[in-house]
Amino acid sequence: MMKSSSMIPDRRAKLFEGEGWLVAAGLLGFLLAAICGIYVLVNGGAVAPEGDVSKAFSFNAALGMFLISTAAIVPLSAMGKKSRAFFRWSYIVLALYSYFAENVQNFRGVDPRFVENGSAFDYAVGNAFAFVAFMLVLYYLVFAVLFFRSRAFRLxxxxxxxxxxxxxxxxxxxxxxxxxxxxxxxxxxxxxxxxxxxxxxxxxxxxxxxxxxxxxxxxxxxxxxxxxxxxxxxxxxxxxxxxxxxxxxxxxxxxxxxxxxxxxxxxxxxxxxxxxxxxxxxxxxxxxxxxx
CATH class of the missing domain: 1.20.120 (Four Helix Bundle (Hemerythrin (Met), subunit A))
Structure with a gap:
């Protein structure tokens, strides 16, 4: 008896295919997490007055894993070439800013999300971080919808x-x-x-x-x-x-x-x-x- 054709994977839909840069952005998170981990082991996590490098450690590792996992499934989304490139590079830019805000601010002793008594620079970074977080969610919401189309299912x-x-x-x-x-x-x-x-x-x-x-x-x-x-x-x-x-x-x-x-x-x-x-x-x- 022949298997249903709907369950036979399309050999053209390969995990990670064409997403080397997104994978690289994820690996950067693990590199930053390693640096933060070494710092925490040597100096402890707290940085006065409100920074915490241990939070940067977990953030870097989590974002890195998230980006690599996303890179794996992007080829299965059935996005067109231009749409896929736009999503990839937009997400990389947003991720790079997130790495910057989380690491630089925590090492400076500033909570990057909830700034208290900070400088104008700190508030600017925090406000931009909130906007970037919103954009990360919005982009991923659109990305998620793509997998509920029959075009993606057939891959x-x-x-x-x-x-x-x-x-x-x-x-x-x-x-x-x-x-x-x-x-x-x-x-x-x-x-x-x-x-x-x-x-x-x-x-x-x-x-x-x-x-x-x-x-x-x-x-x-x-x-x-x-x-x-x-x-x-x-x-x-x-x-x-x-x-x-x-x-x-x-x-x-x-x-x-x-x-x-x-x-x-x-x-x-x-x-x-x-x-x-x-x-x-x-x-x-x-x-x-x-x-x-």
């Missing part, structure tokens, strides 16, 4: 379905970032910490597409592949939503209550789907190229 159906789940989680992360900016703090309620929602949503860009990548190489038929991707995507997204709900209630995600336990179960289900797909993948998968 690599399983992978694009996984990316759709990831994009919904990423939008929740962006919402959490806006929540932090509006509230001028990552903390909410008695014990809520918005940063967990902010971070976990972005990691969907690695977790769910990885399951799809493994599913493309697994031995089961199309139905089993689709099921694994949907289970991984729904499980991860449900876990993020449970974390968000717990945070909205102003409670810590580390307490033994219904929502954190539900989130843990959902993440475990998503992980189990990935592990099951990995187990069923042929032993030669490791020698296969990343993109078909």
């Amino acid at each position: 690599r159906p399983g992978m694009v379905v996984a990316i759709r789940y990831s994009m919904i989680a990423v939008m929740l992360s962006f919402a959490a970032g806006i929540w932090i900016s509006v509230g001028q703090s990552r903390f909410t309620g008695m014990d809520g910490n918005i940063i967990w929602l902010h971070g976990l949503g972005f990691h969907a860009l690695q977790a769910v597409p990885l399951v799809a990548w493994l599913a493309e190489r697994s031995s089961p038929g199309g139905t089993a592949r689709r099921s694994a991707i949907h289970v991984a995507g729904i499980g991860y997204l449900a876990g993020v939503i449970a974390i968000g709900w717990q945070t909205y209630l102003g409670k810590t995600v580390f307490e033994w209550s219904a929502l954190p336990i539900a989130a843990a179960v959902c993440f475990l289900i998503s992980l189990a789907a990935g592990a099951s797909t990995l187990r069923k993948a042929p032993s030669s998968a490791g020698s296969m190229p990343l993109a078909k």
Whole structure:
């Protein structure tokens, strides 16, 4: 029996293809994170009066991973050549400014987001940083919509379905970032910490597409592949939503209550789907190229 043609990946749609500069921008984040990490180990994170190099460390690493993950899926968006170049270089410029603001200001002892008693330069950098953050969200919102078109789906159906789940989680992360900016703090309620929602949503860009990548190489038929991707995507997204709900209630995600336990179960289900797909993948998968 022939497999459904809708589940056969298009060999022209390759991960990372043509996105070397976006990957380089992501690697710059890891280099900056390494520099900040060494500084923190030697001198500690705090820089008077309000800087914190440890925050720059985590920001650099997170943005670097985000850019590399984005570079992987850009070729699957079905964007035209000019649109793709515009998105790529706009995002690189916005990312470079973000690196500048986060690192320079924290090393100068200034909180780049919430400036207090700073100079005119500090307020200018902070205001520009807020605008850049808004543009990063806006660009990515448009980018996310592209994956819900049939044109993108036809390129690599399983992978694009996984990316759709990831994009919904990423939008929740962006919402959490806006929540932090509006509230001028990552903390909410008695014990809520918005940063967990902010971070976990972005990691969907690695977790769910990885399951799809493994599913493309697994031995089961199309139905089993689709099921694994949907289970991984729904499980991860449900876990993020449970974390968000717990945070909205102003409670810590580390307490033994219904929502954190539900989130843990959902993440475990998503992980189990990935592990099951990995187990069923042929032993030669490791020698296969990343993109078909």
